[in-house]
Amino acid sequence: MIYTTRPSLPEYEDYCNLLRDLWDSRCVTNNGKFLLQFEDRLKDYLRVSNLISTNNGTNALMIALELLEMDEGDEVITTPFTFVATVSSIVWQRYRPVFADIDPHTFNISPESINEKISDRSKAILPVHVFGNPCDVESIDEIGKEHSLKIIYDASHTFGVRLLDKELYAYGNVSTLSFHATKVFHTIEGGAIIGPEKNLIDRARMISIFGMNDDDDRTINEVGINAKMNEFQAIMGLLNLKDLHERHSHREDLYNRYLNELNGLGLQFQQLSPDLLEYNYIYFPILLRDVKETEFLIEELKKAEILPKRYFYPLISDMEPFRIFYSDTPVASSVSKRIVCLPLHGSLSLEDQSKVIEIIRCNL
Ligand SMILES: Cc1ncc(COP(=O)(O)O)c(C=O)c1O
Known part of the structure; x- marks a missing residue:
């Protein structure tokens, strides 16, 4: 069989060698040493300062939507030409997806169509960089500013994509990535949240660990979720970053x-x-x-x-x-x-x- 996608895997021995370390330490999750190394290397590779890893791309989207502090029923303008998780996370959060049309050549959401879909209830735009092809980020930025709309980019497909003049993840309030096994880079399952505002990404980390601070598991600051990446995933990520x-x-x-x-x-x-x-x-x-x-x-x-x-x-x-x-x-x-x-x-x-x-x- 010839498949459309196949996960790339590191050398079996390399994965096992790092697992030995894990067995000895018995620290298999909860911000272990491999996760910390992985996040550092990932930040270098992607040239970003504010990043958290998550256990998958869907939870990254769910947390990104949580960060924007909208109300039930608020409208999020998005594309119907995407993977189900883009839209199911909007609905799961009890917001209302409003579908804009796409450009026939780039397959990305059309800024003109976004403009046509804006209403009194619009609070955010959730474009997808379809097949890693960057959206018209400048036009979407302008629309966001003009109508005071937050912007979350579903950047699940963009690992390794760079723009000429500005980093891709500098656009929008947050971008989310997926490191699912079928992607160009993967951690078996996994994802990340990246954004230009440090405070927002710090809050994303807190939400991703039940609403706690990293060093204090007694105080719950707000309602959170468990979206932590574990050490097995982080090791896969570290090795897959290599070649x-x-x-x-x-x-x-x-x-x-x-x-x-x-x-x-x-x-x-x-x-x-x-x-x-x-x-x-x-x-x-x-x-x-x-x-x-x-x-x-x-x-x-x-x-x-x-x-x-x-x-x-x-x-x-x-x-x-x-x-x-x-x-x-x-x-x-x-x-x-x-x-x-x-x-x-x-x-x-x-x-x-x-x-x-x-x-x-x-x-x-
Ligand atoms: C566009 C898009 N959004 C979201 C997701 C969800 O990512 P994950 O499978 O890591 O939860 C995917 C991945 O498969 C995707 O292709």
């Missing part, structure tokens, strides 16, 4: 090869932000002409034991629990029905990629 460079360049080669080899077949590719300094080549989405062609191609790929992913289909606003928040987003609806993400991961061989390319070339 990022090689994996990154392999992904870049695969990505560019797809672009060259699939050119001229009538496919649309994602338009990346012109402000990118570094991209992470996390997914390779292709947009087909219509639903029939999309479903036909998926079937042909499956017959050859290739498992592409329909990221993101169906739209969140078409999923049963979220239909009550439905609003018409024609571009997102059309893109969602025609998108396919092709296999792209650190251990995908050129030979396997050639198979994928050949099936596509023969069937379009």
Whole structure:
């Protein structure tokens, strides 16, 4: 089988060597030494000062939403073209998601559509940097300022992405990342919250440990949750931070090869932000002409034991629990029905990629 994503794993012996240390110390969670090392290295790598790790990206989003101190029923403008956790965390917090449409080329939330969705109850915007492609952060910033809206970026896909003039995570009140096993960088399950305001990220840490301070488990400052990353995850993270460079360049080669080899077949590719300094080549989405062609191609790929992913289909606003928040987003609806993400991961061989390319070339 050729999968769309596969977790990259460090050498088995390297993981076991660090586990030995863990066994001896018996300190397996609660801000252990590996977690502290991991957070320090992560801050260096991402060039940020304010960061906390979490046990997954969904809890990072939930805490980010908690930080903004909104009231039940307040509206959060977001995209329906995303993974379910972006929207379920809004609803779980008892806020109301309001769906804006996306740009047909970048697949990110459209600033014009955000403007159209603003109402008296709007309190925040929750854009997603879809497939690691940075949103139009300047325009979204202006909208936020003009209408006094808070901004949380779902930056789950952006590990290793950098902008030319300013760090990506300097935009918005907070950004959340996912380090799930299928991402370019992972800690098995995991995530992080990053933001320009130190106080806000300090508060995020407190909320992530039941509302306590790090050094005082008797005083509960506010209602919190348990979103701590454990030592097994932190060790995976420390080791996976090591050979990022090689994996990154392999992904870049695969990505560019797809672009060259699939050119001229009538496919649309994602338009990346012109402000990118570094991209992470996390997914390779292709947009087909219509639903029939999309479903036909998926079937042909499956017959050859290739498992592409329909990221993101169906739209969140078409999923049963979220239909009550439905609003018409024609571009997102059309893109969602025609998108396919092709296999792209650190251990995908050129030979396997050639198979994928050949099936596509023969069937379009
Ligand atoms: C856009 C987006 N948001 C949120 C999440 C949730 O992250 P996690 O799976 O780490 O909880 C994911 C991950 O899968 C995602 O792709």
